[in-house]
Amino acid sequence: MAIAHAPPTDVQKQVLARIDEDEVVRLACDLIRIPSFTTEETPCAEWLGNYLRDQGLAAELQEIEPGRKQAVARLHGTGGGRSIMLNGHIDIDPLAGGWTRDPFQPWIADGRLYGHGIYNMKAGVTACIMAALALKRSGVRLRGDVVVACVAAELNSGVGTIHAINHGYRTDMAVVAEPYGARTIITKHTGTMDLVVHTLGRATHISKKEQGVDAISKMMRAIAAINAMKLTHTHDPELPGLPRLNVGSVIGGRGRSYTLRGAYTVSDFCSCYVNIRFNTSQSGDTIVADFRRTLDALAAEDPEFKYEIEFPPEPSRGLGRLAKAAVDVPVTEPVVQMVKRNLRTLSGQEPEHLGVRLPQSYAGNDTTHLWQAGIPCCLYGPGGGYTDYHDVHTNLDELFLVTRVLALTALEAAA
Template identity: 30%
Template sequence: MTQANDHDTMESVVTLLSDLIAIDSSNPDLVPGSPGETEIADYVSRWLDRRGFDIHRLETRPGRPSIVAIARGTGGGRSLMLNGHLDTVALNGYEGDPLLPVVKDGNIYGRGAFDMKSGLAAMMVAAATVANDSHRGDIILALVADEEYASAGTKEVLRQFSADAAIVSEPSYLEVTIAHKGFVWFEVTVEGKASHGSRPDLGVDAIAKTGRFLVGLDRLSKQLAAGYGHPMLGNGSIHASLISGGEELSSYPARCTVSLERRTVPGETPETAEAELRTILAEVAEEDPDFSYGLRRVQSGNTFETQLDQPIVQATLNAAERVLGRSASLRGEPFWTDCALLSERGIPCLLFGVDGGGAHAPTEWASLDSLWDVTRILTETVRDFCR
């Protein structure tokens, strides 16, 4: 691109990002009454339709649309999906006006600036730029709902669309993310027997019984910290997140419930994590015949890992080196992303996005230099992979 075209493209991506920040797309599953993705889905649909993309609106759940926009190739090339989420976390608690994009000191501020409307703007401009050229493979934009809660948008997209590879443009500080942890949520319920506090002969204290399980849980936590470590992600972990039990001070509690989170690394699965807990519970039950329990797996997300020799990884690394003038770093993330869903469907993928900070925080920003770099790197990656 010429210097004039570079300037025009930079203005285009900053303008687009500003428009996206100004739209309230906070997730109603996080804060009831929030508007969700309808308005921002309408906006990106119009923007991409004007640039010749075929627009598909997926809305199994009314008011929670995802948009798939496709620039068809001439044939015989590889298809690439660029994935990004339309929703943000809540606006309340943000310092200042969360819907007013502010450019200051080389950054752009506003709710979603970092997580992840910067990625949306970069991938939309990159795809539109390459769509104007000759390309053999299809360029697919998946602009999805609900990533911040249950990833329903990407799940809905993958029921109808696929690609030869994918890039999720979540923020990654201009580093190429090729692995992340998974998670499993469990609920352990320990049963006691209610009675008046004056009748210990009739009551069984479910909270006290739960303490024996928590001792075993602490032991497991230490074992995980000292055990197998993934080269990028480190060790798996487990912690008790919530606990509830009892009715009143003068009664023996009939039930105590503990909610747990297990963070997993490649090689660990929801099934292996459940087996760990069942071992602890069985050991307590063997020692204490009055120990009665139930274990329920609530929700899980698998780990993600891709190999360096995947063509999409090499295409992204090569583009990054050309744009940045240096080799891009590789990273693993401790949190879960939609990369896991894409990988489960057999789509090689990675995560790559801007520098900045403040995700889910009172102040959120993205670096404009990194926004420009990500836009250029995505443009070159799409062009190389799809032609």
């Protein structure tokens, strides 16, 4: 619903005038063309480092792990003002089948920009960059710094954002441009963690199968118990679907390297990868304890049931290595009110969702690390969608609106 709102000021107009929608689209398309799956972000980070430097920002490549890089840039203020981070991750979701065109060759149709990685979340990264560049090009003097963090590893625990915070980029506030919609500001969401459960068996030839212990059969029992498990928690009516978990992968074979040849041999090792979403009453410790309690009950019933819990998962698995805490930032925080106010200035509307939005609040993100570091923050980014993880797209009208809102929010924060 439209409401009365103040028009942009002359200074705001000066900044907004430096946002070129064609340039926004060009940058988004360039980012689509660079595959940057989790652990494979370096080529995209290096491209962004060069791009940001070419645009006049003070940019650096950070090596968060050996050979694994991210790009962070700063628009320096004159001093004495508040600083703000515009944060987006460059690692992208796994590539699913079913695409109707090359997923790394962008195309536009019906007001949507298509290409893998654009939804989660290279559109948000684009908005952060173009907002900062609009401020620089406007010539408006800022007292505070504006940081653009194009981080790696959000999809496996957010170690990129942690690295940025701990290596020179701690700011007074932050906006993470996750793809929840240009009229949505999220401040409350799930915690998330991955763990691995192993079942141990005894390998024998099929001719002596009765003398073996089948790790795969034991895992089937374990998965049934995990899916039926009641996790210890206090119910949160704003997040009624929590806690929840998903057994996402299962592999079994011979030995801890999962030798798959020799199907005539009983499996002696099987693993399942589990993702858990939880609320503020839970932690990684309470969740591991719940898993252990559940699996111990199976072992008490079956002396041949042997298991191990792997947490944190080994880095080679590509899973999250941290228990990312649930977040509940007060909507009264200044950065939240700035985003809300600037959305109203530009659209004439209040946000459709403020605080919690379902099911989006059942997703984890890097505000966990920012909030735990004492940095007030919120989620605000362009929406879009996908069909079963293919034909991924962002809505261009939302991309343009978010870019403008972020520019005015950074202007207000760092003025």
